[in-house]
Amino acid sequence: MKKNTGKEAPGIGILGGGLAGVALQHFLRVPSEVLEKEDRPGGLCRSWEADGVVCDRGPHIMFSRDGETLKEMVDILGVNVEKHFRRNSIFYRGRFVKYPFENDIHALEPEDRYRCLKEFLFNPEAGREVRNLEDWSYRMFGPALAEAYFLPYNEKIWKHPARELGTEWVERIPRIEADDMIKSAVGVSTEGYTHQLHFYHPREGGIEALVRALMRNRPRLITGAEVTGLERNNGIWKVKTFKGEREYPEVVCCLPVNEMLGFLKPAPPPEILEAAGRLKVNGLVLVLITYPRAEPADRLAVYIPDPEILPHRVSWVNYLGGRLVPPNLHAAMAEITLPGGADSEAPDVNAIAKKTTEQLRRLDLIPSGVPVKTRAIWEPYGYVVNTHGYSRDRELILEYCRETGIETLGRWGEFAYLNMDAVWKKARLLAERMNKDR
Ligand SMILES: Cc1cc2nc3c(=O)[nH]c(=O)nc-3n(C[C@H](O)[C@H](O)[C@H](O)COP(=O)(O)OP(=O)(O)OC[C@H]3O[C@@H](n4cnc5c(N)ncnc54)[C@H](O)[C@@H]3O)c2cc1C
Numbered sequence: 001m002k003k004n005t006g007k008e009a010p011g012i013g014i015l016g017g018g019l020a021g022v023a024l025q026h027f028l029r030v031p032s033e034v035l036e037k038e039d040r041p042g043g044l045c046r047s048w049e050a051d052g053v054v055c056d057r058g059p060h061i062m063f064s065r066d067g068e069t070l071k072e073m074v075d076i077l078g079v080n081v082e083k084h085f086r087r088n089s090i091f092y093r094g095r096f097v098k099y100p101f102e103n104d105i106h107a108l109e110p111e112d113r114y115r116c117l118k119e120f121l122f123n124p125e126a127g128r129e130v131r132n133l134e135d136w137s138y139r140m141f142g143p144a145l146a147e148a149y150f151l152p153y154n155e156k157i158w159k160h161p162a163r164e165l166g167t168e169w170v171e172r173i174p175r176i177e178a179d180d181m182i183k184s185a186v187g188v189s190t191e192g193y194t195h196q197l198h199f200y201h202p203r204e205g206g207i208e209a210l211v212r213a214l215m216r217n218r219p220r221l222i223t224g225a226e227v228t229g230l231e232r233n234n235g236i237w238k239v240k241t242f243k244g245e246r247e248y249p250e251v252v253c254c255l256p257v258n259e260m261l262g263f264l265k266p267a268p269p270p271e272i273l274e275a276a277g278r279l280k281v282n283g284l285v286l287v288l289i290t291y292p293r294a295e296p297a298d299r300l301a302v303y304i305p306d307p308e309i310l311p312h313r314v315s316w317v318n319y320l321g322g323r324l325v326p327p328n329l330h331a332a333m334a335e336i337t338l339p340g341g342a343d344s345e346a347p348d349v350n351a352i353a354k355k356t357t358e359q360l361r362r363l364d365l366i367p368s369g370v371p372v373k374t375r376a377i378w379e380p381y382g383y384v385v386n387t388h389g390y391s392r393d394r395e396l397i398l399e400y401c402r403e404t405g406i407e408t409l410g411r412w413g414e415f416a417y418l419n420m421d422a423v424w425k426k427a428r429l430l431a432e433r434m435n436k437d438r
Helices: 019-027 067-076 101-107 110-121 133-141 143-158 178-186 208-215 257-263 270-278 349-362 390-404 420-437
Strands: 012-015 032-035 047-050 053-056 082-085 088-092 095-098 198-201 227-233 236-241 244-248 250-253 280-292 301-303 313-316 329-339 373-385 406-408
Touching: 012 019, 012 236, 012 244, 019 032, 019 208, 019 420, 032 244, 047 280, 053 280, 053 329, 067 198, 067 208, 067 420, 088 101, 088 143, 095 101, 101 110, 101 143, 101 178, 110 143, 110 178, 133 143, 143 329, 143 373, 227 257, 236 250, 257 270, 257 390, 270 390, 280 349, 329 349, 329 373, 349 373, 390 406
Parallel strands: 012 032, 012 250, 088 301, 250 406
Antiparallel strands: 047 053, 082 198, 088 095, 227 236, 236 244, 280 329, 280 373, 301 313, 313 329
16 A cells, blocks of 8 residues: 555544445545455445355344435445334243234233232332432333343343443433333233334345445555554554555544554543543344245344343344345344443354354244254444443543544444444544535
C-alpha cells in the first residue's frame, strides 16, 4: 500500500469497515477511505457460508421504528429483498409459547397462567424502587412473568445477574397493556413488539447483501489493514496499519473504541484508560446445524430461557427464503453468549457445538435419528453489556474522543447496544454534519 499524505489526499479516514464504516462512506459527499482488518467489509453483517447454506452471524432481520431509515435500507437492496412475518416462540417447560411471552400466557399450564395474570394486574412489586434490571422487571411484569421468562432469558444472554445490570435500554422493550394481558390469558390472539412483526431480509447473499449494496458505487476500501496506531501531528492523523501508514486530516473510529484508546498517541489520561478497561463485552459462539428436512421451517426462532441449555436462541435460516439453504436441508443456527468477549481466550467451539446439538436433540428441537452436520465460529465482539457504571464510563470516553477530535460511530465505535437501523441513521447524520463542515 502506497503511503499517502493528509495534504495530497485530504479525505476522511474511516477506521473499521463494518456497517457503520461503509454506511458512513456511502453517505459522505467528500473523499474518504475505509480501513478494515478482515479480508472483506461487513463486520457483524458479514454472511457465513457453510455446507451450501448462506447465513448471517446470528440472523439479522431488518426492522425499525423509524420508517424513513427502514425504507432507505430496504430500497438500497432493490429487488433483492423479501418481507417476512415474524413467527417466533419461546420454549418454556417443554411447550411453545408465542413470542413475546407476555402475549401468549394462554399457552402455559393453568396454574402458571393464573399467577402471571394475577401478579401482573395486582402486582405486589408495583411500588418497588428501580435500581437495576431485576427491580425493573418485577415492577413492570409482576413476579410470576418476570421469573418465568424475562429474568432467566436476560441473565442468560447478558451472563450477569439482572441486579448487576442497568436499565438504560429498557425503553426498547414495549409495555403490555392490561387489556392485552387479559386477552393473552384467555386465549384471544394479540401481537406484541409490533414494530418487528414484519421484517425484511435479503433474498440472496444474507445480510451482507446490504453491505455490498452500500459499497456498490464508490468503494474506497483497504482490506487486511488492521489499524494498530493513531497519532496526530500538526493537524494530520497518522494511522498505522498492517499494510503501512496512511494520513488523514479527519478520522472516524468505527472499530472498538476501547481498543483504539489502547493504541492512541499520546496515551489518554489514566481515568480514560481505566474507564475503557471497565467496559464489558459478551462474545458469541454461533453453531450451524444442518440436517435433512421433510417439511419447510414453520418458525424463524425459538428463545430458550432455561439456564441449563447452552443456546439462548435457535433460528432456522430456511424460514428466510429458499435461496439461502439447499432445498432438502434444514439449517438451524444456535447462539451462545460467553462473558469476556475479546478479553477472553477463544473458546472450544467444537465442544460447544457438540453439547448444543445433543441438548437440542434432547428437547426435540432438532430431530433425533437424522444425520447432522455441525459448524461453529467464535465472534469475540457480540454484545455490549450494560453493567452498573457503564453509561458514565462510556460518556467519559466519548467526551474524551470528541475533545481529541476523533469522531466515533457504530456499535463498537460508540460502545452502545445499536441495531442496524440505529447504526444506519447515525451514519447518515454524521455524514450530513461532515459534508456541511467542509
Ligand atoms: C447475534 C447478533 C444478531 C443481531 N441481529 C440484528 C438484527 O436482527 N437486526 C438488527 O438491526 N441488528 C442486529 N444486530 C446488530 C448489528 O449486527 C449491528 O448493529 C451492526 O452490525 C454494527 O455494525 P458496526 O459497523 O457498528 O460494528 P461491526 O460490525 O462490529 O464492525 C466493526 C468493524 O471494525 C473492524 N475492525 C475491528 N478492529 C479493527 C482494527 N484494529 N483495524 C481495522 N478494522 C477493525 C471489524 O473487522 C469490523 O468489520 C445483531 C448483532 C448480533 C451480534
